Amino acid sequence: MAHERDILDRLLAVASLLTLDTARFALSEGMTEARVHLLWELHRSGPVAQRPLATALGVTPRTVTGLVDALEASGHVVRAAHPTDRRASVVTLTSAGEAFAERLVAMHADLATQLVGDLSPRRRDGLATGLDHVLARLHSLLQDQP
Amino acid sequence: MAHERDILDRLLAVASLLTLDTARFALSEGMTEARVHLLWELHRSGPVAQRPLATALGVTPRTVTGLVDALEASGHVVRAAHPTDRRASVVTLTSAGEAFAERLVAMHADLATQLVGDLSPRRRDGLATGLDHVLARLHSLLQDQP
DNA sequence: TATTGTTATACTCTATAACTATA
DNA sequence: TATAGTTATAGAGTATAACAATA
Numbered sequence: 001m002a003h004e005r006d007i008l009d010r011l012l013a014v015a016s017l018l019t020l021d022t023a024r025f026a027l028s029e030g031m032t033e034a035r036v037h038l039l040w041e042l043h044r045s046g047p048v049a050q051r052p053l054a055t056a057l058g059v060t061p062r063t064v065t066g067l068v069d070a071l072e073a074s075g076h077v078v079r080a081a082h083p084t085d086r087r088a089s090v091v092t093l094t095s096a097g098e099a100f101a102e103r104l105v106a107m108h109a110d111l112a113t114q115l116v117g118d119l120s121p122r123r124r125d126g127l128a129t130g131l132d133h134v135l136a137r138l139h140s141l142l143q144d145q146p
Numbered sequence: 147m148a149h150e151r152d153i154l155d156r157l158l159a160v161a162s163l164l165t166l167d168t169a170r171f172a173l174s175e176g177m178t179e180a181r182v183h184l185l186w187e188l189h190r191s192g193p194v195a196q197r198p199l200a201t202a203l204g205v206t207p208r209t210v211t212g213l214v215d216a217l218e219a220s221g222h223v224v225r226a227a228h229p230t231d232r233r234a235s236v237v238t239l240t241s242a243g244e245a246f247a248e249r250l251v252a253m254h255a256d257l258a259t260q261l262v263g264d265l266s267p268r269r270r271d272g273l274a275t276g277l278d279h280v281l282a283r284l285h286s287l288l289q290d291q292p
Numbered sequence: 293t294a295t296t297g298t299t300a301t302a303c304t305c306t307a308t309a310a311c312t313a314t315a
Numbered sequence: 316t317a318t319a320g321t322t323a324t325a326g327a328g329t330a331t332a333a334c335a336a337t338a
Contacts (some may be wrong), residue, residue: 110274127276128148
């Protein structure tokens, strides 16, 4: 029977290895984790101003300035004028940025297959159920002390 | 039925929230994640030279120099002379460092209880089995392209 | 010759604070 | 007055490369 701490150890190990895999992918694309994270969020949301982007990423506006500077220099995003607010700028993926996001999605799907593709439907459901439980606990835990 | 990508999304969400929780604990102790990681490893291994510590943490010796400098300044570790190799120094936890490591272990046990404590033994086993499968895949995946 | 750890240097991410332009 | 984003500044973690002392 699996003890509580054994499960937490496994969760932490998975977290560590997934982070490592993400970092390697970023490096292989000449990118960094933070920039990949921004591109991922931008692909998810569509064109958006920097302030909501900062909120979504959980960083300060200053940090977004730096990340967008770098991604603009590498040709993955562009800043455009906001239609109604002249203080704000809207960040948009370029075609190179879109192409990267699509590689990211493909890599994601491929990783999912490699990790759980040959797990029986029953075990897959058992895993999903357990993870949902853990996620719910983590959410309430982190909400208590923000 | 849970789709492959749904499970990967959950795994990534758990990874992200566990990392956030770890970072908050570090901050509340006036510490950083990297230093906590070193103390954790040092507590696990016992007194050890810096080179093997760098290998265990997956960073360069230069990085360990910086982390040990900081932890020595804050009184959590000390460098001592290596018994046989005069080039090397052995890093050891001070009593403050040991006390911190014990708080870390207690926090870990508490977190395990909060996350999976009230999961039925059957579901707990299902979760553990699924995580073991994922871990095995991650290990072989990361070993293929080091 | 090879290894341990350091100094030197640089880059990325991150934050806070002050400031500009606009709402 | 409040907000969007920037400049200025600082600190942490990370890396590579050159070097000293020792194996």
